[in-house]
Structures are given as structure tokens and as C-alpha cells.
Ligand code: RFL
């Protein structure tokens with residue numbers, strides 16, 4: 388089998404890259420370890436930045452997003468006794484959208500622009516430094532296969548084989564806490580997301596639709612989700628999110644999913660080795676506090692697709708040669724922002740840290756310079772920043 392770009396991984400990065408390449412007249416084949424149903428139902432990110440929405444809309448993927456997604460002007464920051472709204476529109480002229488990663492994934496599949504081979508195994512990359520790299524794998528029927536390409540795009544997340552094929556410098560921070568996340572069949576108790584600092588730990592009230600809420604609690608690493616009963620989760624969320632404060636109430640409902648998410652920051656540089664290019668979680672991981680993971684994946688593949696179309700159609704390597712450096716500027720900005728949001732909002736048990744966090748929250752909510760800095764990063768810098 389032969390193609391121009393072999394893409395490993397059919398998450399949002401891999402499928403969007405295939406979509407953009409098809410639109411640019413470049414052929415690709417996507418190899419995915421899991422089934423189409425499994426990939427489409429993984430519950431993950433929920434917030435799209437303005438630039439992600441603009442990009443998806445501009446490439447024919449915005450119809451359902453604009454009819455079923457929900458545009459938010461900003462977020463609330465809460466700590467005991469205080470709730471403040473940051474209005475991103477007033478501060479930066481930009482908004483964010485609530486639209487689940489599962490929905491983005493469905494829209495990409497429905498577009499039908501990617502040639503995806505699902506349920507492949509033993510994916511291995513070969514000769515990535517040469518002009519004739521190739522990938523070997525075993526197809527769903529159990530037959531060994533070889534995919535010859537001119538370029539390989541590693542979009543296989545943090546556990547795939549691509550990142551190990553790049554001799555790289557790695558930067559990592561593991562946080563001493565995790566998130567217990569729930570999905571619940573209940574209308575959100577808030578119009579926009581609430582990020583809450585609390586001496587007993589961070590909490591977040593997010594949502595997926597007018598009838599489905601998504602909420603998170605800071606828990607110790609290694610927590611077993613089964614050790615948290617539904618009642619205990621709702622009680623803790625209510626306390627940390629400020630139930631009763633100025634008459635606000637958290638309405639509980641049936642929990643349909645419960646999981647624990649460890650948190651880390653990770654960056655691998657460079658994002659290229661020969662004719663292998665990394666994009667999305669294959670190259671970097673951010674803790675979810677800044678809602679950046681999915682948006683960074685979208686930004687990476689937007690740059691990479693433009694560069695690959697230029698390489699194949701105009702036979703110029705200018706953009707492809709600058710891809711890693713250009714992508715890493717945004718990666719490091721989002722890595723800093725996600726680390727900053729995480730360390731401002733999660734409690735460590737140290738009273739000195741707690742006072743610094745509260746001071747920073749007061750500054751961010753009372754100074755227009757502080758508020759604008761948060762808003763600019765949260766609502767997202769333009770792609771190409
Ligand atoms: P993905 O979505 O992980 O997709 C990678 C794809 O590669 C496939 N794969 C392989 N295919 C072939 N051969 C192999 N050997 C392979 N190994 C792996 C995988 O099956 C998968 O389909 O990466 P991508 O496309 O870069 O997209 C990035 C986003 O998914 C990610 O940044 C966010 O979802 C991060 N994230 C969250 N971000 C948020 O902003 N809010 C969240 O609530 C949130 N929850 C999450 C998350 C990431 C999670 N992971 C990766 C563990 C929850 C989880 C569980």
C-alpha cells in the first residue's frame with residue numbers, strides 16, 4: 388500500500404489532519420489501534436477556543452458545532468465567600484464554545500474525508516530519516532501489511548509508538564493530585580463554567596449540553612473512583628463549588644460516568660525527526676485545568692497540514708522546516724498557562740501556598756491587567772502565535 392502521508396492515530400489530531408490534507412489535495416491513510424466506536428465515545432475535552440471554532444467552521448466542520456454547541460462569554464472563579472465572572476468578550480473580544488471532543492470526533496467521521504484503517508495492531512515506524520519511510524502493521528483481519536509513504540504524521544497520543552521514534556529532549560512535571568471526573572444527566576447549575584479554589588481542593592463545574600453536566604474534584608493520586616459514592620461526590624462538589632453562597636445551588640442528578648484522571652505537563656522537542664512529524668498529545672500533554680489539550684492538537688495539525696500541502700503541491704519545504712519551532716511557541720505558551728491555572732487553583736496543603744493562591748485570584752479578578760492575561764490565554768491566541 389502506498390500514500391503520501393501515513394497518519395498514525397485517529398483521534399482529533401489524526402482525523403483533522405487527514406481532513407485538511409484531503410481538502411488540500413494530498414493523500415493520506417490513517418492507522419488506528421482501536422475501533423471506530425471506541426474512539427468516538429471516549430469522554431475527554433469539552434471546550435473549544437475561538438480559533439479552533441473558526442478553523443473547524445472554515446473547513447466545513449462547523450454546522451453542528453454552531454447549532455448544538457454553546458458559546459460562552461467567560462468563566463467564573465470562585466473561592467469561599469466570593470464568586471467573580473471574567474468576561475472574555477469585554478476583555479479580549481473572543482469567546483469559547485462548549486462542544487465535546489466526542490462531537491468533534493463524530494463530525495470528522497461524518498465528513499468521510501479520511502481513509503481510516505481501524506483495529507490495527509503492531510504498528511511500527513521504519514526509515515523515518517529517509518525519503519521513503521514506511522509503517523508496518525497487522526490489519527483487523529490479522530494480515531501483516533506495509534504502508535509506504537513520503538511523510539509519517541505521529542498523531543498517536545501519549546502511548547503510541549511515534550514519540551519514541553524521535554530522539555528528543557523531554558520536559559515533564561507530574562502533579563501530586565488527580566481529577567475525579569463525573570458525567571451526570573442533570574441540567575448544569577450554572578450558565579458558564581465555575582473554577583473553584585477551596586481549602587479541601589479544586590472543583591470544576593463544566594457541562595456538555597443543557598441536560599448533561601460534567602464536574603471534577605481534586606483528589607489524591609491513586610484514588611479509586613469506586614471509593615467515592617455518588618452521594619459523597621455531590622456533597623463534596625456542593626461544598627467546594629459554593630452551594631448556599633449568595634443563594635446559589637448545585638442540583639445533583641444521576642451519575643453516568645466516573646473516572647480518575649492523573650495530571651501532568653510534558654513537552655518533547657523537537658516535534659520532527661527526518662520525515663516523521665509529531666502532533667497533538669504525541670508531542671505534549673497539559674493538565675486539563677486550562678482546557679488546552681484538544682485546542683493544541685487542532686493548532687498543531689492546522690500548521691502541519693498547511694506545511695504538508697505546501698511541500699506536496701508547491702514543492703517548498705519552508706513551512707515544513709519551521710513546523711516544529713512554530714508549533715512549540717504555542718505549545719510552551721499553553722504549557723505555561725495550564726501549569727499556572729493548575730498551581731493557582733489546586734491546594735497542596737501548604738498554608739503559604741494557599742495565601743499566595745488567594746492573593747493571585749484576587750488580583751486576577753480585580754485588576755484588568757490580571758483578568759486580561761487569563762482571558763487572552765483561556766480564549767486562545769490566534770493559530771500561528
Ligand atoms: P488522542 O485523542 O489520544 O488520539 C490518539 C489516537 O492514537 C491511537 N493510538 C494508536 N493507533 C495506532 N497504533 C498505536 N500503537 C496507537 N497508539 C495510540 C489512540 O487509540 C487514539 O485514537 O490524541 P490527539 O488526537 O492528539 O488529541 C488530543 C486530545 O485527545 C487530548 O489533548 C485531550 O482530550 C486531553 N484531555 C482532556 N483535555 C481537556 O481539555 N479536558 C478534559 O477533560 C480532558 N480529558 C484528556 C482527558 C485526555 C485523556 N487521556 C489522553 C488519557 C481525559 C483523558 C483520559
Ligand code: PHB
Pocket residue numbers: 431432433434580593594601675676677678
Ligand atoms: C470539560 O468540560 O471536560 C472541561 C472543561 C474545562 C476544563 C477541563 C475540562 O478546564
